[in-house]
Amino acid sequence: MSTNSALHTPHSALSFTFSLNGRQVSVEVDPADRLLDTLRYRLGLTGTKEGCGEGECGACTVYLDGLPVNSCLIPTYQVRDRRVETIESLDPGALEPFERCGATQCGACTPGVVMTAWWIHEHSEFLQTHTIRELMAGNLCRCTGYDGIVDAVADSLGSKAGGTGKGKGET
Amino acid sequence: MRRREALAKLTGREQYVDDLPLDGFLWGMTVRSPAPRGRVTTVRFAKDVDWSQFVIVDHRDIPGANVVALIEEDQPVLAAGYVRHVHEPVLLVAHPSREAVRRAVRAIDIVVAPEPPALDFRLAPTPEQIQYGPDNVLKQLKIEKGEVERALAHAPVVVSGTYETGAQEHVYLETQGMIAHLDGDVLVVKGSMQCPYYVVKALQHALARDEAHVRVIQTPTGGGFGGKEEFPSHIALHAALLALKSGRAVKLIYDRGEDMAATTKRHPALVRHRTGLARDGRLLAQDIEVLIDGGAYVTLSPVVLSRAIIHAAGPYACDHVRIRGRAMFTNAVPFGAFRGFGAPQTQFAGERHMDVIARTLAVDPVELRRVNLLRDGQTTATGQVIRDGTDRLAVMERALALSRYHEKRDEHAAFNATHDVRRRGMGLAMFYHGAGFTGGGEVALKSRVRVAGRADGGVEVLSANIEMGQGTLTVFTELAAARLGLDPDDVTIAQADTSRVPNSGPTVASRTTMIVGGLVERAADDLRRRVGLDSTARGATVKQAIARWHREHPGKELFGEASYEKPPGIEWDDQSYRGDAYGAFAWATYVAEVEVDLRTCATRVIDFTAVQEVGKVLNPTLARGQVQGGVVQGIGWALMEECKWREGAMANNQLTNYLIPTSDDVPSIRVDFLENPYPHGAGGAKGLGELPIDGPAPAIVNGVAAATGADPRVIPLTAERLMELMESAEFGMRSAE
Numbered sequence: 001m002s003t004n005s006a007l008h009t010p011h012s013a014l015s016f017t018f019s020l021n022g023r024q025v026s027v028e029v030d031p032a033d034r035l036l037d038t039l040r041y042r043l044g045l046t047g048t049k050e051g052c053g054e055g056e057c058g059a060c061t062v063y064l065d066g067l068p069v070n071s072c073l074i075p076t077y078q079v080r081d082r083r084v085e086t087i088e089s090l091d092p093g094a095l096e097p098f099e100r101c102g103a104t105q106c107g108a109c110t111p112g113v114v115m116t117a118w119w120i121h122e123h124s125e126f127l128q129t130h131t132i133r134e135l136m137a138g139n140l141c142r143c144t145g146y147d148g149i150v151d152a153v154a155d156s157l158g159s160k161a162g163g164t165g166k167g168k169g170e171t
Numbered sequence: 172m173r174r175r176e177a178l179a180k181l182t183g184r185e186q187y188v189d190d191l192p193l194d195g196f197l198w199g200m201t202v203r204s205p206a207p208r209g210r211v212t213t214v215r216f217a218k219d220v221d222w223s224q225f226v227i228v229d230h231r232d233i234p235g236a237n238v239v240a241l242i243e244e245d246q247p248v249l250a251a252g253y254v255r256h257v258h259e260p261v262l263l264v265a266h267p268s269r270e271a272v273r274r275a276v277r278a279i280d281i282v283v284a285p286e287p288p289a290l291d292f293r294l295a296p297t298p299e300q301i302q303y304g305p306d307n308v309l310k311q312l313k314i315e316k317g318e319v320e321r322a323l324a325h326a327p328v329v330v331s332g333t334y335e336t337g338a339q340e341h342v343y344l345e346t347q348g349m350i351a352h353l354d355g356d357v358l359v360v361k362g363s364m365q366c367p368y369y370v371v372k373a374l375q376h377a378l379a380r381d382e383a384h385v386r387v388i389q390t391p392t393g394g395g396f397g398g399k400e401e402f403p404s405h406i407a408l409h410a411a412l413l414a415l416k417s418g419r420a421v422k423l424i425y426d427r428g429e430d431m432a433a434t435t436k437r438h439p440a441l442v443r444h445r446t447g448l449a450r451d452g453r454l455l456a457q458d459i460e461v462l463i464d465g466g467a468y469v470t471l472s473p474v475v476l477s478r479a480i481i482h483a484a485g486p487y488a489c490d491h492v493r494i495r496g497r498a499m500f501t502n503a504v505p506f507g508a509f510r511g512f513g514a515p516q517t518q519f520a521g522e523r524h525m526d527v528i529a530r531t532l533a534v535d536p537v538e539l540r541r542v543n544l545l546r547d548g549q550t551t552a553t554g555q556v557i558r559d560g561t562d563r564l565a566v567m568e569r570a571l572a573l574s575r576y577h578e579k580r581d582e583h584a585a586f587n588a589t590h591d592v593r594r595r596g597m598g599l600a601m602f603y604h605g606a607g608f609t610g611g612g613e614v615a616l617k618s619r620v621r622v623a624g625r626a627d628g629g630v631e632v633l634s635a636n637i638e639m640g641q642g643t644l645t646v647f648t649e650l651a652a653a654r655l656g657l658d659p660d661d662v663t664i665a666q667a668d669t670s671r672v673p674n675s676g677p678t679v680a681s682r683t684t685m686i687v688g689g690l691v692e693r694a695a696d697d698l699r700r701r702v703g704l705d706s707t708a709r710g711a712t713v714k715q716a717i718a719r720w721h722r723e724h725p726g727k728e729l730f731g732e733a734s735y736e737k738p739p740g741i742e743w744d745d746q747s748y749r750g751d752a753y754g755a756f757a758w759a760t761y762v763a764e765v766e767v768d769l770r771t772c773a774t775r776v777i778d779f780t781a782v783q784e785v786g787k788v789l790n791p792t793l794a795r796g797q798v799q800g801g802v803v804q805g806i807g808w809a810l811m812e813e814c815k816w817r818e819g820a821m822a823n824n825q826l827t828n829y830l831i832p833t834s835d836d837v838p839s840i841r842v843d844f845l846e847n848p849y850p851h852g853a854g855g856a857k858g859l860g861e862l863p864i865d866g867p868a869p870a871i872v873n874g875v876a877a878a879t880g881a882d883p884r885v886i887p888l889t890a891e892r893l894m895e896l897m898e899s900a901e902f903g904m905r906s907a908e
Binding site for chain 1: 173174176177178179180181182183184185186187189190192341342343344345346391392393394395396426427428639640641642792793795796798799800801802803804825826827831833834835836837839840
C-alpha cells in the first residue's frame with residue numbers, strides 16, 4: 001500500500017458531467033467511486049440510503065436513464081453524460097397512498113422502495129406479466145412484512161386508472 | 172392518525188446518523204480479533220503506511236474502567252491482551268478519508284496465540300474449554316410448580332422431544348453507527364439506538380465522566396428489533412475514544428458485513444420437553460430444560476434466559492411444571508436482545524411439541540390445545556393467576572375461522588392425493604407474550620416522563636423512548652392529544668436527547684406504548700393540574716391555560732411529570748421465581764398454510780392468519796404493520812435465515828447468502844385483533860411489538876409436518892434440512908403416495 005492511498009484526495013480523479021434530477025452537474029471523483037457515495041457524500045443528496053452495499057437490498061435505488069438501479073453497484077464514471085434521478089426528484093404529493101397504507105415504518109428501505117414503486121406506477125404494463133410482489137422483490141424491508149407496500153402500490157395504480165384503488169390500509 | 176414522520180421518510184428527508192451534515196470529521200473503524208480465543212501476542216502495523224496520519228486507540232487510552240457497563244462488568248471496551256471471540260474489538264483507527272481508514276484496518280495484523288475455544292453450547296465443555304465459573308454456565312434459573320417427578324411417574328403417557336432454534340440476524344435496514352464530538356467539556360454522542368440512557372451509563376463508566384459531561388442524542392433509527400438495545404454502547408464508546416484522542420468529531424458507521432459479523436444475534440437454543448399426559452391429552456406434568464448460547468460475555472443473556480423459561484410452558488394450565496434454564500458461555504460473538512427475547516425459542520419448542528404430542532396420542536392438535544388452554548383463575552408456571560377476562564378460546568376460534576382451518580385441511584387431503592410433487596398442510600400455534608420488564612423490573616427502572624406546556628399553548632412530550640419504525644412518535648402524540656383534548660398538531664415529541672429528556676427506560680420489551688404511554692397520559696394530567704385545571708378540562712381551555720401560565724411566568728419552564736407506579740396486586744419473588752411475571756400478557760393464535768415441493772423440499776407459506784388480543788388497539792394501521800412485519804421476520808427465522816459458523820465467526824455475513832424474506836417469498840398476512848382493554852396500559856393497550864415473532868415458526872413447521880408427515884424439530888427448516896430429514900426417514904415421493 002502506498003502512503004498516497006491514505007490521502008483524502010483521490011489519486012486518479014476525473015471530471016465529468018451528468019444530469020441529476022433534471023440539472024447538469026459536474027463532479028471530480030475517482031471514477032470507481034460508487035454512485036451512491038457520490039450522491040450522498042459529494043452532492044449532499046442523502047435521501048438515497050445504503051442498506052447492504054452489494055446490490056441485494058435495493059435501499060439505494062435510483063433511476064439511471066429511467067431504469068431503477070442499485071447505486072451501490074454503479075461506478076460513478078458510468079453515469080457520465082447520462083441521466084440520474086433520485087428520491088429527491090419525486091413529487092411528495094404522489095406519495096399519499098404510501099402514507100395511508102403503512103408503507104413505511106423505520107424508513108431506511110423507504111426511499112428505495114418508493115423509487116421502485118413509482119417506477120411500477122409509471123410502467124404498469126409490467127403488471128400484465130408480473131405481480132407487484134415480484135416487481136418489488138428487489139427491495140428488502142424488515143419492518144412492514146410488505147403488505148403496506150404492496151397495498152400502497154396497488155392503491156396508487158388504482159387511482160391512476162381511475163378505479164377505487166382502496167388499499168387495505170383503510171379497512 | 173397517520174404516522175407522523177411518514178412523509179419525511181417517504182421523501183428521503185429523514186436524516187439518519189450517516190445523513191447528518193458534519194464538517195472536518197474523521198471516519199473511525201474497528202480492528203478486530205481474527206481468532207475465537209487466545210492471547211494477543213503481537214499487533215503488526217504494515218511498514219509501508221505512514222501511521223502518523225492516523226489516530227489509533229487501544230485499551231490504554233480508556234480513561235475509566237475498560238468495561239461496557241451492563242448487567243455484569245465483564246466485557247471490555249477494547250481487548251486488553253486477550254480475546255474471547257472472533258471480531259472482538261482490539262484497536263480503533265480514524266482518518267479523514269474513509270477509504271484510507273479501511274485500508275489501514277487491513278494493514279494491521281492482530282496475532283493471537285490460540286487457546287481451545289468452546290464453540291458448541293450444546294456440548295459439555297472439556298476442562299480446557301472452561302472459561303467462566305466451574306462449568307461455563309453464565310446463568311442458571313429454575314421455575315418449579317407442584318411435584319413434576321411424581322406427576323410424571325404417575326402419568327399414563329409421557330412424550331419427550333428435543334427442539335433447536337438457530338441464531339437470527341436482525342437485519343435492521345440501517346446499519347449501526349455513531350458520531351462523537353466534544354462540545355466544550357461535554358462529550359456528545361449521537362446515533363442509532365434504542366436506549367439512550369444505557370449509552371449514557373456506559374460512557375460515564377468507561378470514560379470516567381459524570382452525567383453532566385455526557386450527552387447522548389438518538390437520531391432517527393432505521394430499525395432495531397433489539398439489535399440496537401445493548402450494542403450501540405460499544406460503538407458510542409469507540410467513537411468517543413477516537414474523538415477524545417483526536418479532538419475531532421468522529422463518525423463510526425458499520426457497513427453491512429461488519430454489522431452482521433460483529434454485532435449481536437438471537438440466542439441459539441436447545442429445548443427438551445418431557446410431558447406427562449392423560450390419554451385425552453390433558454397436561455399432567457411439564458418438565459422442560461432450556462439451554463441458550465450466550466456467547467463470550469454475559470451481556471443480556473440472564474434476562475433473555477428469564478423470559479425464555481417464563482414462556483416455555485406455553486399458555487396452558489398444568490399443575491406440575493419444572494423449567495430449568497441455563498445460559499452457556501461460548502467463544503461465539505455474544506448473542507443479544509432480539510424481538511421476543513428468548514420467548515420465540517421456547518415457544519417454538521413448546522408449540523411444536525404440542526403437535527408431536529397430538530400425533531403421538533392421535534388427538535386433534537386443535538382439541539389438544541383447547542382442553543389445556545389457560546382459563547381465568549388458573550395459574551401459569553410461575554403461579555401467576557390469570558384473571559384478565561380475555562376470551563382466549565375466542566382468539567383461537569377466530570384464527571381457525573379466518574384461516575378456514577378445518578375446510579382447508581379437507582381440501583389439502585384431496586390436493587395431496589392428486590398431486591405428485593406438492594404437499595399442503597395447515598399448522599397452528601397458540602402462544603402468549605408478557606409485556607414490559609419481567610417481575611420487579613419496571614419498579615427498578617423508575618421510569619419518568621414529562622409533558623411540557625409550550626408558550627403557544629401546545630405541549631411537548633419528553634421521554635427517552637425512541638422511534639425506530641414501531642410508531643412511538645405517532646402513538647405518544649395520539650395519547651397526549653387524546654388526554655388533553657388537543658389537536659395532534661398541538662403536540663410535539665422531543666428528540667431523545669439526554670440533556671433534555673428524563674429517563675423513561677429503554678425502548679424494549681413491548682413496554683413503550685403500554686407502560687411509558689401510560690406515563691405520558693399521567694404527565695399530561697399533571698400538566699393540566701399545574702395550570703389550575705381539573706381533569707375535565709380539554710382542548711381550547713387547556714391551551715389557553717398553558718399560554719396564560721407562560722404569560723404570567725415569563726422565562727419559566729412548565730411541565731407535568733409522572734413516574735412509574737406498580738399496578739396494584741402484582742407481586743413477584745425473584746428468589747423463588749414465583750409470582751406475577753408480567754403485568755399483562757397478550758394472547759394469540761396463528762395459522763400457517765404451507766406448500767412443500769417434494770423435489771426440492773422448499774417450503775412456501777401460501778397463507779397466514781394472525782389473530783391476537785393485545786388490549787385496546789390504539790392505531791390500527793400501525794398495529795397491523797407491527798404484526799405483519801413480525802410475522803414475516805418469523806417466516807424468515809423459520810425457513811431461510813441461517814447463520815453459518817466457521818470457527819466462531821459468521822461465514823455468511825452478507826445479504827447475498829444470509830437470506831431474509833422478499834415481498835415475493837411471503838403471502839399477504841391476514842391480521843385480526845380481539846380487544847379487551849387493559850386497565851393499567853395507556854389507552855387500554857397491552858404490549859404488541861414482540862408477540863408476532865413468537866408464533867410463525869411453530870405454526871409453519873407444524874404445517875410442514877402436517878403436509879409431509881415428516882417430524883422436523885430444528886429451525887431454520889431450510890430446504891436442505893428438510894430434504895435430509897425426509898431422506899433419512901425414508902419419506903419422499905414414494906411413501907407419500
